Amino acid sequence: MKNAARQGLSPLTRRRLRLFAANRRGFWSLWIFAALFSVSLGAELIANDKPVLVRYQGEFYAPIFKRHAETVFGGEFETETEYRDPFIMEKINAEGWMLWPPIRHNYRSVAWDLPVPAPSPPDAAHWLGTDDQARDVTARLIYGFRISVLFGFALTIASAVIGVAAGAVQGYFGGRLDLLFQRFIEIWQGLPVLFLLIILASVVRPNFWWLLGLMLLFSWTNFVGVVRAEFLRARNFDYVRAARALGVGDGRIMLRHVLPNAVVATLTFMPFTLAFSVTVLTSLDFLGFGLPPGEASLGELLAQGKANLQAVWLGLVGFFSIGVMLSLMIFIGEAVRDAFDPRKNP
Amino acid sequence: MNKKETAAPLLEITNLAVRFRDTDGGEAAVLRGVSLSLRRGETVALVGESGCGKSVTALSILQLLPAAARHSGGGIRFNGREITGAGKAELRALRGGRIGMIFQEPMTSLNPLHTVEKQIGETLILHRAMSGAAARRRTVELLARVGIDEPQKRLKAHPHQLSGGQRQRVMIAMALANRPDLLIADEPTTALDVTTQARILKLLRDLRRELRMSMLLVTHDLGIVRNMADRVAVMKDGAIVENAAAGQLFNSPQHPYTRRLLGAAPGRAPRKPPAGGEEILRARNMRVWFPVKKGILRRTVDHIRAVDGVDLSLRAGRTVGVVGESGCGKTTLALALLRLIKSSGEITFRGRDLRAAERKNLRKLRRGMQIVFQDPYASLSPRLSVADIVGEGLPVHGLCRDAGEREQLVAATLAETGLDPGLRHRHPHEFSGGQRQRIAIARAIILRPKLLILDEPTSALDASVQVQIIQLLRDLQARHNLAYLFITHDLRIIRAVSDEMIVMRAGAVLEHGATETIFQNPAHDYTRALVNAATVTI
Numbered sequence: 101m102k103n104a105a106r107q108g109l110s111p112l113t114r115r116r117l118r119l120f121a122a123n124r125r126g127f128w129s130l131w132i133f134a135a136l137f138s139v140s141l142g143a144e145l146i147a148n149d150k151p152v153l154v155r156y157q158g159e160f161y162a163p164i165f166k167r168h169a170e171t172v173f174g175g176e177f178e179t180e181t182e183y184r185d186p187f188i189m190e191k192i193n194a195e196g197w198m199l200w201p202p203i204r205h206n207y208r209s210v211a212w213d214l215p216v217p218a219p220s221p222p223d224a225a226h227w228l229g230t231d232d233q234a235r236d237v238t239a240r241l242i243y244g245f246r247i248s249v250l251f252g253f254a255l256t257i258a259s260a261v262i263g264v265a266a267g268a269v270q271g272y273f274g275g276r277l278d279l280l281f282q283r284f285i286e287i288w289q290g291l292p293v294l295f296l297l298i299i300l301a302s303v304v305r306p307n308f309w310w311l312l313g314l315m316l317l318f319s320w321t322n323f324v325g326v327v328r329a330e331f332l333r334a335r336n337f338d339y340v341r342a343a344r345a346l347g348v349g350d351g352r353i354m355l356r357h358v359l360p361n362a363v364v365a366t367l368t369f370m371p372f373t374l375a376f377s378v379t380v381l382t383s384l385d386f387l388g389f390g391l392p393p394g395e396a397s398l399g400e401l402l403a404q405g406k407a408n409l410q411a412v413w414l415g416l417v418g419f420f421s422i423g424v425m426l427s428l429m430i431f432i433g434e435a436v437r438d439a440f441d442p443r444k445n446p
Numbered sequence: 447m448n449k450k451e452t453a454a455p456l457l458e459i460t461n462l463a464v465r466f467r468d469t470d471g472g473e474a475a476v477l478r479g480v481s482l483s484l485r486r487g488e489t490v491a492l493v494g495e496s497g498c499g500k501s502v503t504a505l506s507i508l509q510l511l512p513a514a515a516r517h518s519g520g521g522i523r524f525n526g527r528e529i530t531g532a533g534k535a536e537l538r539a540l541r542g543g544r545i546g547m548i549f550q551e552p553m554t555s556l557n558p559l560h561t562v563e564k565q566i567g568e569t570l571i572l573h574r575a576m577s578g579a580a581a582r583r584r585t586v587e588l589l590a591r592v593g594i595d596e597p598q599k600r601l602k603a604h605p606h607q608l609s610g611g612q613r614q615r616v617m618i619a620m621a622l623a624n625r626p627d628l629l630i631a632d633e634p635t636t637a638l639d640v641t642t643q644a645r646i647l648k649l650l651r652d653l654r655r656e657l658r659m660s661m662l663l664v665t666h667d668l669g670i671v672r673n674m675a676d677r678v679a680v681m682k683d684g685a686i687v688e689n690a691a692a693g694q695l696f697n698s699p700q701h702p703y704t705r706r707l708l709g710a711a712p713g714r715a716p717r718k719p720p721a722g723g724e725e726i727l728r729a730r731n732m733r734v735w736f737p738v739k740k741g742i743l744r745r746t747v748d749h750i751r752a753v754d755g756v757d758l759s760l761r762a763g764r765t766v767g768v769v770g771e772s773g774c775g776k777t778t779l780a781l782a783l784l785r786l787i788k789s790s791g792e793i794t795f796r797g798r799d800l801r802a803a804e805r806k807n808l809r810k811l812r813r814g815m816q817i818v819f820q821d822p823y824a825s826l827s828p829r830l831s832v833a834d835i836v837g838e839g840l841p842v843h844g845l846c847r848d849a850g851e852r853e854q855l856v857a858a859t860l861a862e863t864g865l866d867p868g869l870r871h872r873h874p875h876e877f878s879g880g881q882r883q884r885i886a887i888a889r890a891i892i893l894r895p896k897l898l899i900l901d902e903p904t905s906a907l908d909a910s911v912q913v914q915i916i917q918l919l920r921d922l923q924a925r926h927n928l929a930y931l932f933i934t935h936d937l938r939i940i941r942a943v944s945d946e947m948i949v950m951r952a953g954a955v956l957e958h959g960a961t962e963t964i965f966q967n968p969a970h971d972y973t974r975a976l977v978n979a980a981t982v983t984i
Contacts, residue, residue: 338825339835342889345784346839347812356838360829 116439126435133428140246147203147239150183155196203227205236207243207396219404219411229413231404237417243396245421248378251312252429255377256370258316263323264359264366270324271331272354278328285321293318297389305392315380319373326369330362364440371433375426382422398422454526455483456660457507457628461520464502464511476502478684479520484628489654489661491671491692493707494681495908496879500664503681504632506530507662508541525627542569546621550633552613556605562589562616563601569623588619593649610772611642618649625657632664639771640935644979647674666908668707672696680704706910723762724796726897726929727783727815732756732791734775734782734953752778753789754953758931760897763923765930767944767961769937769976775953776933777820780899783931784815796896813843816890820902822882826874833870836860836888843893859892860885864918880911884918891922899931904939916943937976941965949973 121127144164145152154161154173161168163183170181174191181188184204192198205211205226211234214220218234228237270278293315300306300314334340335358343353384390385399398418405415464477477499484490492500505511507522509529522529524540532540541547549555557565566588567581576584582601589597592615605613614634621629631650635643651674654661663674671678671692678695680688680703688701699705733756735749753775760766768776782789785800785808793800795811803811819825826835837856839845846852857867863884874882883903890898900919904912916939923930932944940947940961947964949957949972956970968974 338819338821339827341781341786342817342819342825342886343827343838344786345812345815345817346889346893347809347842348838349809349842356830357827360827 119441120435120439123435123438126431126433126438129428129431130435133425133432136245136425136428137249140242140249143242143246144201146201147205147207147236147242148201149204149206149209151198151200153199154183154192155198156192157195203236203239203242205239207240208235208394209239210234211236219408219414221411222413228417229411231401231414232408232411237401237414240396240401241398241417241421244398244401245425247308247391247396248381248398248425251308251381252374252378254312255315255319255380256374258312259320259373260323260366260370262316262320264327264362266320267324267327268331268354268359268362271328272335272350272358274332274335278332285324289318289321291318294389297384301389306390307392311381311384311390315377319377322373323366323369326365327362330365331358334358334361364437367433367440368437371430371436374429374433378422378426378429456486456525457482457484457662458523459483459503459507459520460523462503462506462522463517463519464499464506465516465518466512467514467516473516475518476515476684477506480681480684480686481520482679482686482689484660484662486627486660487654487658488677489663489675491663491665491675491678492681493665493668493671493678495666495707495910498681499684500666500681501632502684504547504630504662504664507630508545508547509537510541539573542621542626543573543624544626545628545630546624546626547630548614548617548621548632548634551637552610552617553605553637555617556613558605560604561601562603562605562608566616566620566623569620573624584623585619588623589616591653592616592619592622593645594619609642610638611646614638614642614646615649618646618653622653622657626659628660628662629654630662630664633666634663635670636665636667640937640979641771641975643670650674668909680707723764723927723929724896725759725761726796727758727760727931728792728794729756729758729783730792732758732779732782732789732793734778734787734789751953753782755791756948756950756953756955758948758958760929760931762896762929763927764946765923765932765944767940767947768931768933768950769935769940769947770950771935771976774950776935776950777901778953779950780817780901780931780933784812784817784899810843813839813893814895815897815899816893816895817899817901818883818886818890818903821906822879822886823874823906825886826882828874831871831873832860832877832885835874835885836870836892838889839893845893855892856888859888862922863888863891864914878911879907880915883907883911883915887915887918887922891926891928894926895928897929897931899933901933902935903932905934905936912939919943937965949976 139146148164150163152162152164154163156173161172163181167180170177170179170188173181173188175181175188183189183192183198189198211226211230214230214234218230219232220226220230220234222229226236226238228241230236231240266281270281297306297314300310304310331354337357340353340357343357381390382397382399382402385397386403388403390399391397398421401414402418402422405411405418408414459480459482462477462480463475465473466476467473480499480503482490482492482503492503494500502511502515506517507524507529509532517530520530524545529537529540563582563585566585567578570576570581570584571578585601586597589600594600594612594615600608605616608616634650635646638646647670650661653659663671665671675692678690678692679686680695680701682703688695688699688704690700695704696708699708732753733751734753735751737746738748738750739745740747756779758766768779770776778787781787783793785793795815798811800808800811833853833856836859837846837852840852840855846855856870860867860870865881865884865888869877874885877885887903903919904915907915919930920943922928930943932940934940944961946959947961948955949964949970951972957964957968957973964973965977968977
């Protein structure tokens, strides 16, 4: 089965996979990162204040996916069930059972039953302690990691697509078009991004998509320089001339002959952009211009660590989670770069 | 030939072995036991094709090998002292002091940021502790000696202000600054034009006699060797296969490889060019002028006339050769004829005006006119497989219905150009220079063109491979009745392949006529100089 799948790949792809695997550090980083990321994608099933599955009076309920009023389980209120309420727990367990996630806290669920004032240090109920609003740090870490990585990927991929396309057109056609575009980018890059974010924060309530869109407006220009340079250089290569002499169209030449030259440059740039995007979101959150209050965010965790120096676990968790995440991204990026290096021997 | 001939050899290399580390940790033997000795005042030529280890041998004498290289055996003695494993100070005294070296590429072996005076003066100040004024006097002397006009004025020149020949002369002056006992010349004239080549070689010969130096001449060109060397060592695959006095080697070569090298000059094809075929290409008054812009408003003040008023006509089955030195506009002419760069003038391809052709029509017409470039390492996309490279043009012109037919056509064309079709899924870097050039030719002829422009198709290749490629081109021409425009700087090749020839200089045509007529009676002084230079070095 595995062999059959391998047979279907082109020799070049197989060579690249081999080169990627040859970089052991990057190879293992990818697996670790993939494991962490896929675990965090299912964050709702791992850290939640609702059970995954409820069996009550011979019927199944999935509270994570559908809200059920308390009256369903014999309570008195029409509002959504508070499953951690001892009264409700008793009711359900008497006539069925509940399957809980390993961490019985959501990123915004407040623990009212702390033995000490929040922030509380790590214990059996809160593995990494709680923050100053009595929310479980483990749960917030899982949700915060997910949103950081998703934001990073979305911003990197979107800026790469726009930046590569813009750089390719500029470099390939050159001349006046290139000149005008370059001047435009210079002016564009001069705009103060942080001010715009602050202005935005006073007009709308920034959420994930607003932040992504606004950052994207400015981050795509990072890719233009390297891609444009590669295209300017490569458009006079003999093999590009040969393709033109064959009658191949401009679009196809750009995609097939010139773009692969720029791919390596783009890819060597990507881990840095990814790390940059994650850092940008974290620092905006840290400063308070980022995601709305209450959202899980690593930047906010760091800000809390700074505000509560006596609660060292907050700062340490924030530091190590961001450090490990950025290192894994860079290691994977290095291995990807090796894989695309045509001069490297497998 | 020299009075010290009986003394101990100046340089003695015994059983030298060098290995190169691969990126994956393995090692490859590059030199396998090279033994060579050089007496005082003697010139020994080290001859072989690219990759045979001749440059590595030359570089190990000065211990200038790259970091990946390792001496694995043997030794090098210079003046009775062992060089391998010598200390840094001792090596520095040798380099540029007792042993001078000239590199192949004068463009990159001079520092572009320093003046001529500084580069030559540096070795004088370092090795002889000369004062600035004394070093300058000596520099002027040296420049005058290597034949640079007005040396006083050239002191402040930067390398880019000098021509290729002048740069090579500056290199020689640097190498000779401290009157070395041994001069190592690594392909000293390969990057130069033929007429310049002849002058530089004469200079080297005169200087060697005058300064009573020994010279180790590393080259792939046997023509140079015949005129320069007392003894010749032929290298192949990191070992010396034959070592004999020059006269003896040229008259009765012993080793089969030497015989092959000596026989590797392309012979004249015994064929009659078909007369009166279809006129494939006609160009009238072709011009490519690049504007020179000055001032804030970037007004065009002048033009560089890369191609200036060239006429030519090409018939099916015939070859027109274009000769000229580098920078004369040959390649620009080729690109302009294919409309790959802008030009003015009239180009007619099979009766249709190319300049009037719309973008879309032009792309269709491209099927009939193809080009093969000089450097087979640059003209093949390194990231595509050979099948993708060769088959690229087929779908563009609707020459194949499906992938299967495409595979079939690619395989057939590869076989026609003498390559194993089974290798078509490999990438270009897995092939040798000659094989790559065959791939480039396959890519061109798979479209069944009428016209093939060959831009120095053999000058990046070794002599024996050159002959094979030229034979392949001849076969293809005969089989498909192709019209060739053959661009080269090598007059031997022009004589071997072309029916008509055009001599270009500074963008203009100097002479145009039947090849043999021009070789017998060159009408122009410049053509005569070219023909003479070519026959002298051979």
